[in-house]
Amino acid sequence: MDPPRPATAQAGEGAHPELVLRIVSAAVLAPLAVGIAWLGGWTFFAFWILAACRILWEWRKIIADRAAAHIGLGECAIGAAGVAAMVGFGGVAALIVLYGAVVEWLAARTRRGRFWVAAGIVYAGALPIACILLRADPRYGLVAMLLLFAITWATDICAYFVGRLVGGPKLWRRISPNKTWSGAIAGACGAVVAALAVAYAAGIANSLAASGLALLLSVASQAGDLFESAFKRRFGVKDASHVIPGHGGVMDRLDGFLAAAVLAAMIGVARGGMDAPARGLLLW
Secondary structure, X not given: OOOOOOOOOOOOOOHXXXXXXXXXXXXXXXXXXXXXXXXXXXXXHHHHHHHHHXXXXXXXXXXXXXXXXXXXXXXXHHHHHHHHHHOOOHHHXXXXXXXXXXXXXXXXXXXXXXXXXXXXXXXXXHHHHHHHHHHOOOOOXXXXXXXXXXXXXXXXXXXXXXXHHHOOOEXXXXXXXXXXXXXXXXXXXXXXXXXXXXXXXXXXXXXXXXHHHHHHHHHHHHHHHXXXXXXXXXXOOOOOOOXXXXXXXXXXXXXXXXXXXXXXXXXXHHHHOOOOHHHHHHOO
């Protein structure tokens, strides 16, 4: 998820109103996300499927639908994959998303843009699969989601404020001229503190593992943010859409979280299998 960003590289006259909008939007969206994670079940499923479909819509808007042959195919693939993940077939869910992407790639109207159309289905479809698999664990699923929220939000907030206050060398000037190394390091440190707090509250004793996991997922979150910046810059777009006041689109809001969630799910599945990815993520 993106931190609040000023309208220009330097704090200017328009920066304060935009910051206020971002804070207000985050104050509404954060409790909503936590509440839906607490509810779990089909409410959780519907929330993340809708978020993924919106991301796919914004992705297509950015690339100007230049090759899409079957509008709706990606949404159907994402929905079917979500159902498969919900009933415990994570591998089938991944195959469904890949199948949808391959079909769209083969049927694309032009060769020039078909890669980006197919990639959008994979990008958007990975989000609900990762979240649903992690949340499915009745004992550790909620903790895994709260840990993800804490890491990505702490990364964004600390990176933004320290980056503005301290400044210094740019992280990747050509792609995202406002991001700094000081902000990136502060974001990773904030993620460790947030993860330790969640681990302590959840009774997870291995603080060293929690710290290492937080660092890894914070780096993934920042990499996801940079990837989306590079993607938008390639197509000459500033925001994916304007559906969230002060934040842009759903894709803008979830870019870092998506990357962190997918990596977390991969770690969890590798250690705990499809039956217990949240336990595999949290218990070391």
